[in-house]
Amino acid sequence: MFTNKETFKKVFCNRLEMLSGKSFSESTSRDHYNTLGSLVREYISSNWIQTNEKYRSSKQKQVYYLSIEFLLGRLLGNNLINLGINQIVEEGLLELGIDIKNIEEAEADAGLGNGGLGRLAACFLDSLASLNLPGHGCGIRYKHGLFDQKIIEGYQVEYPEQWLRHGNVWEIRKSDQAAEISFWGEVESFYHEGKLKFRHVNAEKITAVPYDIPVIGYGTESVNTLQLWNAEPSPFPHNKNILEYKRETEAVSEFLYPDDTHDDGKILRLKQQYFLVSASLQSILRNYKSTHGSLEDLHNGVAIHINDTHPVLAVPELMRILMDEEGMGWYEAWQVTTKTISYTNHTTLSEALEKWPIYIFKPLLPRIFMIVEEINERFCKELWKLYPGDWNRIENMAVIAHGVVKMAHLAIVGSYSVNGVAKLHSEILKKREMKLFYEVYPDKFNNKTNGITHRRWLLKANPQLAALLTETIGNDWIYEPKSLLELKNYRYDPTILERLYDVKISRKEILAKRILAQTGIKVDPYSIFDVQVKRLHEYKRQLLNVLHIMYLYNRMKEDSSFTFHPRTFIFGAKASPGYYYAKKIIKLINSVAEKVNSDKQTSEFLKVIFIENYRVSIAEDIFPAADVSEQISTASKEASGTGNMKFMMNGALTIGTLDGANIEIKDAVGDENIFTFGLKAEEVLHYYQNGGYYSNEYYYHDKRISKVLEQLINGHFPETEGDFEAIYDSLLTQNDQYFVLRDFASYVAAQEQVNDAYQDRSKWLEKSLLNIAHSGYFSSDRTIREYAKHIWKIDS
Structure with a gap:
């Protein structure tokens, strides 16, 4: 269909009428976008199938990149370039009187990310496919992205972001590959064949349905997959109001980063994180077992990468599946887990290193909490052997301490690789933020400086x-x-x-x-x-x-x-x-x-x-x-x-x-x-550790500074009375952090x-x-x- 302009124009016009039920003259830019998108998806479908079949038949090791964000942007233009058909399409459309720029404007930015973390994940998927590497993304199919920002009288006002309002031409729903996710309930112990076992009972279950999006490499036949999970009701629980259950279930994949100021928001965020890793791991392991049979050598065929701390529950969830569903003992399951999972740290900000209160974590994920408790117990015993009597070190390194679960600590203990994303960042992790862990696991730490896909950011x-x-x-x-x-x-x-x-x-x-x-x-x-x-x-x-x-x-x-x-x-x-x-x-x-x-x-x-x-x-x-x-x-x-x-x-x-x-x-x-x-950086760290910085000195000794700061509070900006006092106070009263x-x-x-x-x-x-x-x-x-x-x- 993309061999030449004439063939393309004919196929495009036929498909347009078939999809939209309109004549060409009545059609809109959105009709043109849906038509072209469907043609491209059809065009790559055989390569997509063949790529997956190649990975299966060759038993090639595959990487699964778990991320709470994938900031894809628009896909149409990028896909046309990667397939090498952009010129034929652009010229063919022009002869039909259609400007491809108008078609591209009809595509919504996929609302699956917020900033650098999500855009990095999108760039990585592009590079994996373009380098013919077997790698896939695993994320959540948010109904609404972060928010649509409007500036009204200078203030930010948030409106719901509705990128799925007109559907998504790139995705394929795979309801036959759905997974069931369990929350709340209790853990019951029992003996089976002389071994102590555990099962999660009275759980509230929801269904995770995958939507697959093709990831097309540049100038290759490789088409990898971004698998996004949608939260849907399972058979309704008997002991709960149906509408309440439906609303709570759908909320899991409704918004990226729900407000976690209050406990309800914290519960929802933790639900999202477990939903992502449980659904993804069930899918990964099901696919692996279908070709390899046993999970004992999982690490030889699968690499699971967690992008920041949001997917860290992959560690205890993999342990749960291996022990509770596959019958492995703790030691065997721990060996598989810690050889399979790798972790990227993206921050030195302590507030960004997630910590979950036990009073929220334990009732929501009772079996997972048990496993995390056991990981913590065994880890602290190891530390005691290395540093007998050093209670302060053990307290600072513990996975669970002071009523919270420390997700970054869990990630380091449960993975085989921990990397920073720039040379300075990786050194700060080793020498300051994660210094105690680096002393125990020096071989785990490494640097991988970030990159961007030059195909999106230069070529396109x-x-x-x-x-x-x-x-x-x-x-x-x-x-x-x-x-x-x-x-x-x-x-x-x-x-x-x-x-x-x-x-x-x-x-x-x-x-x-x-x-x-x-x-x-x-x-x-x-x-x-x-x-x-x-x-x-x-x-x-x-x-x-x-x-x-x-x-x-x-x-x-x-x-x-x-x-x-x-x-x-x-x-x-x-x-x-x-x-x-x-x-x-x-x-x-x-x-x-x-x-x-x-x-x-x-x-x-x-x-x-x-x-x-x-x-x-x-x-x-x-x-x-x-x-x-x-x-x-x-x-x-x-x-x-x-x-x-x-x-x-x-x-x-x-x-x-x-x-x-x-x-x-x-x-x-x-x-x-x-x-x-x-x-x-060393000067900043010195100030943080030793003090000695007094912002007032700069206010009093630099007239440029004193003038602009006074303008924040003296009426220089009409109709903003009190608006900027918080900024003024942060710089002077709170000593300019x-x-x-x-x-x-x-x-x-x-x-x-x-x-x-x-x-x-x-x-x-x-x-x-x-x-x-x-x-x-x-x-x-x-x-x-x-x-x-x-x-x-x-x-x-």
């Missing part, structure tokens, strides 16, 4: 730049991104540099058009596009960025001779619904934007844009347009970052702290091609360097070209090859 998102690269160095970079290093040979070529400039301007014009349509604000494509897009969190320090903008505005108002190259500051971020402080920062950004953008004296030089409802499809317009990439987290707090890599790959220059993968970017491009500032004021002067100086550097166009373009050239290392293909070789032991 920036076809103008991709075409220039291919014309300049050939297309090897698409298959082997390290080939981008050949661009270094053109760093002084004025023709290539000017063409690079033209590409950047064209992409800025595309983003400017979107900004005008969305906000009504006209921005100058020839201004510096300075961009910070990511989840809104205190440690990511959007606040530092906006305080600097306030300083620039103040200086321009005070000194009419002060000018700089026109700058457009662009923000995109969602704050978690219950994150009060983060929502105040969003309000501050919008209040600053309102004041700055409406001031005729300054608007020629300064614009501030907040793009609402930031998501993957918008990111595909933002990254190619950026000149400056804001990566300004408090050093030691950002595990890696992947936005920094996407900006770099599209030719933006980084202004950043020496944090996460910024350090590796700096090492790659050289000090002269990045702008760094602020405290180093993330060192915003300490790094302010250094940040201002680095921004002045950015401004000066941009004046020399050819030099700036040279820096930009070198960033692109070195970005190939940060492809997720490299990352996945490292996981495959050193952790999962899989090959194509």
Whole structure:
């Protein structure tokens, strides 16, 4: 059907009428999208079946990547590119009078993730398939994603995100492969053939139904699977109101990250996590047994990877299945489990290392809690042998202590590999956060620096730049991104540099058009596009960025001779619904934007844009347009970052702290091609451990700081009385936990360097070209090859 334009047009028109029940002239963009999506899915179906059959018949070792998030974005355009049929489709549709961009706009962003964690998982799936590696994703089919963000009078307002409102053309429901998940109830012990056994009785059961989505590799015949689980009622329990049971069941797969401020929300989150791992493990083990018979050598045929702590219940759940359903003893089951499961840690923030109260955990998952208790008991006995009498160490390392289950501890004890996601992050884990565990298990710890799929973030998102690269160095970079290093040979070529400039301007014009349509604000494509897009969190320090903008505005108002190259500051971020402080920062950004953008004296030089409802499809317009990439987290707090890599790959220059993968970017491009500032990680850690930081000193000794902070509370922003007192107090009364004021002067100086550097166009373009050239290392293909070789032991 995709061999040539004429065949495609004929098949497309026939399928359109058959699916929509409309004539071509009556059809809509959504009809066109559903038709094209169904054709693509049909086109790859034989490869999908053959890929799974190949894995089964060869008994090839497979990896299953368990993640609470998969931030896929739109799939149509990416799938067309990966299949190599995008040109035929685009030209054929054009001859039918259809612009493929309108079709792509009809596709909703899949509401399956929130930020970097979920986008990393999506990039990994793309690389696994493109490298012909046997790897699949396991997640939850959320009916609603995080939320749709609206900005109303500067405030974030959340609306339900409804990505499934019109169905999902890519998924296939597999109700015959459903699994049953048990909650509540009691554990009953009994003897069978002289052995003590346990069973979960009086449980409330729900059904997990899988929906499979194909993951199509670039230029290969491999089609892997993302399996998403939907929560549905089992036969209704006799002792419960039917409507209440139905509502509670469907809630399990209704929302990503339900509010866990209260116990009901905590119970729902823990339900989601167990639902994901239990359904996934039942499916994995069923498939494995069908080809291998016994589970004794499971680790030789399966690698189960848990992405952060959310799926850590895979450890006790695998133990439960092996013991209670397969009849293994504890020692045998523990050997299988700890050779099969590997774990990625994504944070150094203690609040992000999940801990579940026993009073919630034990009644909800009684058998799982018993197993976790036993894991803890045996682990603490091992520690006693290694460190007799050292109660303090054992208390700090225990899986269960002080009334909570510590999920990161369970992950480390129950896995064979623990990796960080950037060199600095992995070192901090070994030397500080997980130091005691590293001393016991030094061989478990390793680093795998994150990566992004260059096919999505360069080839698809920036076809103008991709075409220039291919014309300049050939297309090897698409298959082997390290080939981008050949661009270094053109760093002084004025023709290539000017063409690079033209590409950047064209992409800025595309983003400017979107900004005008969305906000009504006209921005100058020839201004510096300075961009910070990511989840809104205190440690990511959007606040530092906006305080600097306030300083620039103040200086321009005070000194009419002060000018700089026109700058457009662009923000995109969602704050978690219950994150009060983060929502105040969003309000501050919008209040600053309102004041700055409406001031005729300054608007020629300064614009501030907040793009609402930031998501993957918008990111595909933002990254190619950026000149400056804001990566300004408090050093030691950002595990890696992947936005920094996407900006770099599209030719933006980084202004950043020496944090996460910024350090590796700096090492790659050289000090002269990045702008760094602020405290180093060891200095931040020293302050945390020894004190000595007093934010008030910076307030009293730097007039720039005192002025912008006073403006938060003195009525500078009309109709915001009391809105920003929490920000003011956090910086002064609460001593500025993330060192915003300490790094302010250094940040201002680095921004002045950015401004000066941009004046020399050819030099700036040279820096930009070198960033692109070195970005190939940060492809997720490299990352996945490292996981495959050193952790999962899989090959194509």
